[in-house]
Amino acid sequence: MSELLEFSTITLKEGSSPPQSLLNDLKTLASTPGVIAFYFGPQLENPDKYTWVARWTSQAALDDFHSSPDFADWAASYVAPLATFTVLTCAAVHGDATVPLEAPCTEFLFSYGADEDYLDARLDPFLKSVSDAKLPGMGGGITGELTPVNYVGVEQPEPKIAILLLGWTSLADHQAQRGEGKVIDKHIHYIRSGRKSVELFHVNLQKL
Known part of the structure; x- marks a missing residue:
């Protein structure tokens, strides 16, 4: 079975x-059987928001955690200090997740209300174009379609939901590659249509 990514x-x-x-x-979650790696950190653009990503060996491993005897107590303790939280999963990742997740800075781009062919016809070609250009400071990325699992305190966005993760050496390196006439600008048309809205942020993820 394929690896599963869980985002929150x-x-x-x-x-x-x-x-x-x-x-x-979070450290308990990170050490749960079936978790390959766990990453956590504040969003650079909005430090009051924290994002974590868990790499699971499979959906079955995540299901086993949810059905374990200690899960209810863990979940009650986990949500107690939270005002809001979201949970989404990705069962079919295009690319190697370790590349963007273990980069010094990870760019998260969520596309909401995406067309049926958005991932294959738009997001993947965009990633290929910027990857082939070998941009300074960019290590590589992944794409995938997300399944919403839980939204508490925030409105659930319109499906379909697609994600792009890109690994950078720093936020400044990403910003340096943006602008009129640069590679990202030349290919941004791929993802400027075919979806209703986007959410973009960066996190210097720490591995727990």
Whole structure:
């Protein structure tokens, strides 16, 4: 069975730094059987939001965690300090997830309300174009279609939902490659249509 990616963005009820109890719960999740790797960090554009990504060996491994005897207590403790949270999964990843997730800076681009062929006809060609250009500071990326699992405190976006992850050496390196006439600008037309809206942010992910 193929690897599964689980994505979540959270905000806190109080303060701007995660309490130790939350960090402990995330470390428990990171050490759960079936988790290949776990990444966590604040969004650079909005530090009050935190994003984490779990790489699971399979959907079955995630299901086993949800049905385990300790899950209910873990989940109650985990959500206690949260004001909002989202959970989405991706069962079919195009590319090697370790490349963007283990880069110093990871770009997240969510496309909402995407056309049926958006992933194959738009997002994948965009990724290929910028990857083939070997942009300074960019390591590579992945794409995939997301399945919404849980939205609490925020409105669930319109399906389909597609994601692009790109690995960069820094946010500044990504910003340096944006602008009129540059490679990204020349190919951005692929993803400027075929979807209703996008969400873009960067995280310097830490591996727990």
